[in-house]
Amino acid sequence: MVTNEDVVRTLERIADLLEIRGENVYKVRAYRQAAVQVENLGESIADVAAGEGGLVSLAGFGPAIAEKVSDLLQSGRLAFLEELEAEVPPTLLALCALPGVGPRTAALLWREAGITRLEELDAAAHSGTLQGIPRLGAKSIERIVAALDSQRDRGAKTRRARADVQPIVDELTGVLRALPEAAMVEAAGSFRRRRESIGDLDIVVATATPSKVLVAFSALPQVERVLMCGDTKSSVEVASGFQVDCRAVSVAQFGAAMQYFTGSQAHNVRLRGRALRMGLTLNEYGVFRLDGGERIAGATEEDVYAALGLRWIPPEQREDRGEIEAAVIDDVALAGAAVQTVLPRI
DNA sequence: TTGACCACGCATCACG
DNA sequence: CGTGATGCGTG
DNA sequence: GTCAA
Numbered sequence: 001m002v003t004n005e006d007v008v009r010t011l012e013r014i015a016d017l018l019e020i021r022g023e024n025v026y027k028v029r030a031y032r033q034a035a036v037q038v039e040n041l042g043e044s045i046a047d048v049a050a051g052e053g054g055l056v057s058l059a060g061f062g063p064a065i066a067e068k069v070s071d072l073l074q075s076g077r078l079a080f081l082e083e084l085e086a087e088v089p090p091t092l093l094a095l096c097a098l099p100g101v102g103p104r105t106a107a108l109l110w111r112e113a114g115i116t117r118l119e120e121l122d123a124a125a126h127s128g129t130l131q132g133i134p135r136l137g138a139k140s141i142e143r144i145v146a147a148l149d150s151q152r153d154r155g156a157k158t159r160r161a162r163a164d165v166q167p168i169v170d171e172l173t174g175v176l177r178a179l180p181e182a183a184m185v186e187a188a189g190s191f192r193r194r195r196e197s198i199g200d201l202d203i204v205v206a207t208a209t210p211s212k213v214l215v216a217f218s219a220l221p222q223v224e225r226v227l228m229c230g231d232t233k234s235s236v237e238v239a240s241g242f243q244v245d246c247r248a249v250s251v252a253q254f255g256a257a258m259q260y261f262t263g264s265q266a267h268n269v270r271l272r273g274r275a276l277r278m279g280l281t282l283n284e285y286g287v288f289r290l291d292g293g294e295r296i297a298g299a300t301e302e303d304v305y306a307a308l309g310l311r312w313i314p315p316e317q318r319e320d321r322g323e324i325e326a327a328v329i330d331d332v333a334l335a336g337a338a339v340q341t342v343l344p345r346i
Numbered sequence: 347t348t349g350a351c352c353a354c355g356c357a358t359c360a361c362g
Numbered sequence: 363c364g365t366g367a368t369g370c371g372t373g
Numbered sequence: 374g375t376c377a378a
Contacts, residue, residue, distance in 0.1 A: 023374095024374080025351095026350085026351060026374065026375085027374045027375095028374090029351075029374080029375095030351095030374035030375055031374075033374090033375085034374085034375090059375095059376095060374090060375070060376095061375085062374060062375045062376080063374095063375095064374060064375085065374070065375085099370090099371085100357095100369095100370070100371090101370085102369060102370050102371080103369090103370095104368080104369055104370085105369075105370085134359090134360090135358085135359065135360085135368080135369085136359090137358065137359060137360095139357075139358060139359085140357095140358070140359085143357090143358095188373085189372095189373075190373095200372090202372085202373080228355090228356060228357070229356095230355065230356055230357090231355085231356095232355070232356095233355065233356080233372090235356095235371090235372095245372075247355095259373095260353090260354095260372095260373060261372085261373060262373075263372090263373040264373070265352095265372080265373045266373095267373085268352075268353090268373055269352055269353095269373090270352095271352090272352040272353070273351090273352070275352090276352080281352085281353085282352085282353085283352085283353055283354065284353085284354075284373085285354095
């Protein structure tokens with residue numbers, strides 16, 4: 001019995017391996033999007049396959065992916081994936097899991113140094129074999145060594161329970177709010193979406209002096225390691241490896257930044273797609289007209305959603321499960337009884 | 347059949 | 363030394 | 374690879 005979860009894992013695995021192989025980014029994305037669709041599917045994918053229209057009736061499923069998933073459902077295997085795994089060593093996926101190492105670097109290590117597994121990478125990094133590989137400078141090698149060490153230190157504990165994160169949120173937002181430069185401070189990300197499992201923490205600060213706030217943030221006693229600190233964002237680790245990102249924006253951008261950093265990613269992508277179809281563009285600084293670039297929203301989240309013809313959507317609903325469609329302020333309501341306004345058609 | 351496919355910050359490296 | 367391209371990571 | 378024009 002092949003479950004939806006099996007299909008999701010398989011599609012994601014294909015995407016990862018294709019990425020290492022250097023396939024077209026949109027092909028890779030197509031597999032990832034298909035995986036997301038299956039993930040959000042409210043029924044058994046086997047039923048969909050058997051039902052009217054078959055798998056191609058699913059969004060993101062064209063003939064190619066439909067056939068592969070169909071094979072998988074029928075036989076429990078997928079020849080395509082097996083061929084791919086024969087071509088691209090699956091152990092490379094473990095390299096990609098290292099922070100700072102992505103598919104391109106994994107492919108580079110494989111091609112240039114014949115490295116396919118973590119142990120080989122570790123040995124090569126220390127023996128100096130890595131030196132001389134194009135695009136792999138001293139900094140990059142140092143980064144790899146650090147990543148391997150840090151992974152060894154703590155057995156790759158990734159996500160944390162909401163209850164464990166809450167005190168960290170309270171403490172960090174507390175000290176940031178005490179800064180005279182910080183006008184507004186809020187936690188965003190999956191924490192704000194009230195998810196039970198939290199991968200990392202995002203904190204948004206409104207301020208007129210971003211660098212001051214970020215420097216202060218990076219220097220907090222709770223900070224164990226600074227991953228990076230730029231002009232608008234800083235990433236650190238606190239409490240044995242838990243990552244916290246701090247983004248500093250102006251007061252006028254605070255709403256757009258909160259919207260952006262609250263996510264989810266899928267929600268944001270759909271929202272931005274909607275913006276484009278309305279002749280607008282959405283980023284973490286606001287909503288802008290495509291022609292001329294005039295800014296039309298950004299100070300508050302309500303602003304941002306309203307500019308896109310939407311009611312404000314509670315964070316816990318922002319998962320791209322139909323909440324955007326449900327929040328559309330329809331033409332009729334806007335136009336009143338008499339006048340037919342011309343809103344951009346979505 | 348063809349073109350578009352979200353948007354951006356930071357670190358690093360190659361190049362002039 | 364500055365600049366642009368690339369890779370990675372983030373929602 | 375998929376979708377829409």
